[in-house]
Amino acid sequence: MKFLFDLFPVILFFIAYKFSDIYTATLVVIGATFFQVIYSKLVHKRVDKLLIFNAVLISVLGGTTLWLHDANFIKWKPSILYWLLSCALLFFQFFKRKNLVKNLMGKQIQLTEKTWYQINITSALFFGVLGALNLYVAFNFSESTWVNFKLFGITGLIMCYAIFIGVLASRANRK
Template sequence: MKFLFDLFPVILFFAAFYITRDIYIATAVAMAATVAQVAFSWFKHRQVDTLQWVSLGLIVVLGGATLLLHDKAFIMWKPTVLYWVMGAGLLVSQWLGKQPLKALMGKQLTLPEPVWKRLVLAWVAFFAGMGVLNLYVAFTFSEEVWVNFKLFGGMGLMLLFVIGQSIVLSRYMEDPN
């Protein structure tokens, strides 16, 4: 359920774009949806995830620039900046001696420390690559192709990456029998 909640602004952006065929209206919808998402989190749980704050900041700044300057390039940069911020966050956390993925998944997986470190680096590389790929699609293909890539391509590639990681990590999983 949290996954769908996190995707709420992206799904509304996609829907608004396909209903109106106007990236500026879709951007305004995504901005409103992100503000609503953060407000809902705050009022319901009295806390907001760091990633939601980052998304809110990016959509306000880059979405706002898109609307004020009537330049879609700003909103097209948003996924890239978000991917790079997530990758940098993982890298800095690891450099500071923290294991964010271990904290997130450590109860489900028992891995040797070097494997946790390689897993973080794999995610850093994935996020860096996704940022570059987003820019390539955004500035090489049509607006419609980019909107489709933003929702389906990004999620599809992440799903494939997670499946690949699961296969690699499966050798470390214990058989419950």
């Protein structure tokens, strides 16, 4: 259910784009993201830090897109988010000696430190590549193709990656 909640703004962005244009879709995604923040605060009594960061990022880049009437800013948003996530995973691993993936998932699954390290580094690389791939599609294909990729391509890649991590964790637990 959380997965659908996380996808809610992207789905609305996609629908708004298909019925209107990139600027309407940008306005819709800003509103949907703020709805997520308010809903989380009211229902869960807390707002995830990544959601807050995403809301700020979508407000700044989406707002700039609307203000300057330049879709390039909104196209950069996923890449910046993924690259900052990648950097955070690496920074905390190497400079703070904290594994963020383990901190997020460590209560659900028990793995060796080596496996947590592998998953953390692999996740950092995955998000780094995903950010680059987003820009490649955004600036080498049509706007419509990028919007489709944003919903279906990125979501599909993240789901495949989650399955890969599940298999990696499963194999590590069998050893």
